[in-house]
Amino acid sequence: MFDSTSPSPPGFESPPGGGELLPALPALAPLLPGGGLRRGAAVSVEGDTGLLLALAAGAASDGAWAAAVGLPDLGLVAAAGYGLDLGRLLLVDDPGPHWPEVVSALAGAVGLILLRPGGPVAPQLATRLTAVLRRGGCALLVAGAWPGAGLRLSVRSGRWFGLGEGYGQLRGRQVEVAAQGRGAANRTRTARLWLPDEHGAARPVEAAEAAVAGPVRGSLAAV
Structure with a gap:
């Protein structure tokens, strides 16, 4: 557990102060x-x-x-x-x-x-x-929930790719992410993403990929 009285790890520094x-x-x-x-x-x-x-x-x-x-x-x-x-x-x-x-x-x-x-x-x-x-x-x-959070993000739906009927290897997950908050973020924004893709990274779902995959259904949390 972190102990606030213990010495900082080697190379540890305070968060950069530049930029909001x-x-x-x-x-x-x-x-x-x-x-x-x-x-x-x-x-x-x-x-x-x-x-x-x-x-x-x-x-x-x-x-x-x-x-x-x-x-x-x-x-x-x-x-x-x-x-x-x-x-x-x-x-x-x-x-x-x-x-x-x-x-x-x-x-x-x-x-x-x-x-x-x-x-x-x-x-x-x-x-x-x-x-x-x-x-x-x-x-x-x-x-999870936080009172007064300036922004709330959630995965509305998701679908894993790579498994056949009981065989294969998971290679990626397409999801629809929604974001909503207060002020400038009041309007709900959505995006279709690979989360993760076959390399374990996050990237947008291209139009051609979306057309092949069809609608994103189901809801599965990533680990």
């Missing part, structure tokens, strides 16, 4: 206001770990450290496939009821936090933690 936005992978940028994740803001990611990891990979691509809190089953191989640097990822698998204190301690040291809260989050707690994130210039990706 953390970058996003090109496939996801059209879904985000300004094309990136806003520092000091919380984004709710409903029901899909693959989408959470793809968002994190883009945001951490500028060299900032990231931390995953309360996600003991996080797929590290999948995270690396999307481009997340595992050498700059702190893991706090089981913070228990102390997860708010862990988030507060990390907010001033890393540029991005991935979080699964240990239960429903009271609006007052969310407001307090958002203020801490804002002071630290840290973005928060929440696996």
